[in-house]
Amino acid sequence: MGLVPLLRRLPLGTGQRAVSVTMFAIEVEGLTKRYGNLLAVDHISFEVRAGEVFALLGPNGAGKTTTIRMLTGLARPTAGRARVLGLDLLTEAARIKKRIGVVPERSNLYDELSAFDNLIFAMQLYGVPRRERKRRAEELLEQFRLGDKRDVPFARLSRGMRRALTVAAALVHRPRLLFLDEPTVGLDVVSAHGLRALIGRLREEGVTIFLTTHYMEEAERLADRVALLVRGRIVAVDTVDGLKSRAQQGVTVEVHVQGGSGEEWLRFQGEDVEAALRVALAHAEAEGKRIVSVNTLRPTLEDAFIQLTGLSAEVMRAEKGKP
Ligand SMILES: Nc1ncnc2c1ncn2[C@@H]1O[C@H](COP(=O)(O)OP(=O)(O)OP(=O)(O)O)[C@@H](O)[C@H]1O
Ligand SMILES: [Mg+2]
Structure with missing residues (x-):
C-alpha cells in the first residue's frame, strides 16, 4: 500500500x-x-x-x-x-x-x-x-x-x-x-x-x-x-x-390498481421499465382491474445490502444488544 x-x-x-x-x-x-x-x-x-x-x-x-x-x-x-x-x-x-x-x-x-x-x-x-x-x-x-x-x-x-x-x-x-x-x-x-x-x-x-x-x-x-x-x-x-x-437487477414498478374487490398496490419486475409495465398491464387485464398510477422504484441501500451480503433486512433492524 x-x-x-x-x-x-x-x-x-x-x-x-x-x-x-x-x-x-x-x-x-x-x-x-x-x-x-x-x-x-x-x-x-x-x-x-x-x-x-x-x-x-x-x-x-x-x-x-x-x-x-x-x-x-x-x-x-x-x-x-x-x-x-x-x-x-x-x-x-x-x-x-x-x-x-x-x-x-x-x-x-x-x-x-x-x-x-x-x-x-x-x-x-x-x-x-x-x-x-x-x-x-x-x-x-x-x-x-x-x-x-x-x-x-x-x-x-x-x-x-x-x-x-x-x-x-x-x-x-x-x-x-x-x-x-x-x-x-x-x-x-x-x-x-x-x-x-x-x-x-x-x-x-x-x-x-x-x-x-x-x-x-x-x-x-x-x-x-x-x-x-x-x-x-x-x-x-x-x-x-x-x-x-451493483445490486440493481432490472427495474421494479409499483402499480396502484382498482377494480373487483377494491384497490391495491402491486409490484412488478422487468428488465427495464417497459418490460415491467408490460407485466403489470397483462396482470391488470387478466384480473379485470384498472391501473390508476405507477411509480418506478429505485433500489434502496437495503436492497443492495441484502443482495451483496445475503443477510435479511431483519438482521440489520435488530436493536443493539437484542439480536
Ligand atoms: N474482548 C473480547 N473477547 C472475546 N470476544 C470478543 C471480544 N470483543 C469482541 N468479541 C467478539 O467479537 C465479535 C465482534 O464484536 P464487535 O463488538 O466488534 O461487534 P460489533 O460489530 O461492534 O457489534 P455491535 O453492533 O453489537 O456493537 C463478537 O462475536 C464479539 O462477541
Ligand atoms: Mg459495536
Missing part, C-alpha cells in the same frame, strides 16, 4: 513551500483480530480518504467495534497493518492517539465530574495548552448547546446531552480525524438529528470521519463511502450509489 504520510512537511527555505499531500487518512491492510477460535475481524483492507465520511455498516457482532478499537490503539491486531494519519499503527500508536478523536460506544467521561470539568480533563489528557483550556471548554459547551449545563455532573445529563458532551470531549484538541462508534444508538429522533447535522458540519470543516453503524439510513444519509462488514469480513466498499447500482 502507498505509505505516504498525510502531510509531508518539507524544510522551509528559499523557494520551498510546505507541501500538503491529500492522501488517505486511514490505510488498512489485512487487519485481523482473533479471540480464541473466533475471527472477530478477518483480514480487512480498505482506505479512508482525507476529508470523507466513511461508514462501516454491519449487523450486531460483525466486528465494527473491534475494528475501531484496533484503529484507535485500544486493541492490538492479531495480524495485518494500518496507517492512521500517515502513522504506523503498530509502532506509533501513542502518536496516533494524540492526533485523533474517539467517541466510543459507551462514554469514557466521568459521572461525577461536571460537563465543564470533563472537558478540562480531556484537554489535560490531549495536552491542550493550559491557557487555552477554559475558553475552549466554554466554546464547546456553547457549540453543543450545553452552556447552561456547565456545572451539572455528567451522570445527571440526559442521554442525548451525554452523547453530545462525549463528542465535544473528543474534539477538544481539534483532531483532523474523528472515530465514532454507533453515534446515534439510543438517542431520540431530535438528538440523533442534531448529531448527524454536527457530523455534516465537521465534514465541511475538513474533518475526516470514520463511523460505525447498523442503521442503513444513517450510512445512506451521512457517508461518502460505505464498507459492508459481515462476520468480520468486508463484503463491499463503495459509495451508496455505487452499492445500489
